[in-house]
Amino acid sequence: MEIYLIIMLILMICGSLFSLHAKDLLSAVISYGIVGFGLVISFLLLQAPDLAIVQVVIEIVTLVIMIAVIKDTTEVQDKQTASFSQFIYLLVLLLFTIAFYLAFDKISGSLSPFGQHTTRMATAYTQGVHETGSANLVTGIVFGFRGYDTLGEATVLFTAVIGVLTILRLKGKKGE
């Protein structure tokens, strides 16, 4: 079980590296799809079918939108020359890596090892079938115990749509 997850993660890492170094944008976007669909299979391996269903459709929609955006642009990335700013970027990246690694080292002591999770918090939720009446526990939590979060999520989605329309629409609705 764990070994399959490791294989999927290595595939995702390869896909992301290729995606960031691809010459033209179309192959970058398509190999970005590897990461998303690898994530879908990882969700299935981790027993989260709800998330797998959402992620697979979202990934397709994201790919369609991205390809629609870059479709009629023919930009090829020119060779990056080593310069002073490049050196600074790498230094910043190294500092970030060290900081994240130290933080991860600190918290990994309090994390239980992979697959040995003890559901301290979620015991009430897993027993809550008869409280919400929903056989799918995830839906029961999303709408029952944590309705406020869902309300906030709906608001964020609405705001994002308004933002997209505001940015993209030049003419008014009257068409003047």
Next chain:
Amino acid sequence: MKGMTIIVRKVTQFIAPIIFLFGLYIVFYGHLTPGGGFAGGVIMASAFILQILANGEILDKLRQEESGLEFLESGAILGFLIIAGLGLIISSSFVFFSNFINKGIVGKLLSAGMIPLENIIVGTEVCAAITTIFIALVVFKDEVAL
């Protein structure tokens, strides 16, 4: 926006209603099987996206559709708030998001009180939002060039 070849268009005629129906199924059975409002809403939106991509739509018609979708989306959020507020007014416990309808038997379609209603409303909202984003990004992109 131009459409695609006849093969794609003819197959879309059959596939798009079935995809939409499957999205509705995911929404209606969200409290029994994997899925729910979010997944079903995105699947329903993908049926519309498939139709727009395959047939190629006229810009003016899409403008009308888009304003209708905005109306649907705002209405869905309002409905969500009303359902949440009903718990405050009607139920005896006076809590926001109170699940006051009879729960029924776990595993039947008519169970879980308010959760199917909330599923349907969130599905409508997500479907409208993602279709609007797609129309804006793909169609209004051409408009900016004018």
Next chain:
Amino acid sequence: MIPFILCLILFLIGLYGIITQKNLIKIIIGLAIMEYSVNLFLIMIGYIEGGTAPIFAEKFHLNNYVDPLPQAMILTAIVIGLATTALLLAMAIRLYRKYGTFDIRKINSLKG
């Protein structure tokens, strides 16, 4: 412990993309990769070896579910992720229409 470390590496690759790449689309891709790795990390924390998917079935009463709380949180985060990606892409389109390129160095020098 190895999956957690690989997840951290995926996060750092996304960060590397944001810091070093010059193309707007690739910066957006880097951001999306970071988001994916965080989602996967949170789901991994909740996994129990041999646990079943959190769906209650009447027939067999084994209470060995995977933790449903992170799944419910990530479910909303995925949809929000699509919305933020779309917003970023909209800004990229506007910049492309104005300056004719996705390269941030050229956009910086053309500004004014």
Next chain:
Amino acid sequence: MKKITLFIILFLIWMAFSFNLETANILSGVFAALLTTLIFSSRFLTSWKKFYNPVRYFWLIIYIIIFVWECIKANFDVAYRVLSPRMPIKPGIVKVHSSLKTEIAKVILANSITMTPGTITVDIIDSDLYVHWIYVKSDDPAYYTKKIIGRFETLLKRIFE
């Protein structure tokens, strides 16, 4: 009438999805199929009468059997070409003239050609199919038309026309 046809098909698909016979399920199925019909019926097929003709379904079953058989044969052919060390391939695009009239029959024919390994339909323009073939056996139009679509075409004419 077109709407009723679509409604019946969608309702049957709904029952196949959910697979139980409770009243609530049937009512929600009717609602869902009605909603889908109202939204999508304007783009659905126009020739609804052919759906209620049982003879066409008989030919459809025979078509599926023949299609599976052709598929297996083509699979072995392509496997031989891939595995043999001399690589006996001669790819090219041929223009096949089809005598089918309706659009849906042409699309089904194109999809059948695509699904058999070794041949891919690139495009349909009027009644000509442009087919990419892994080994173009001859330049004679009559020969390759018979070779590629010969068996499918007569059956499709019985199913759709």
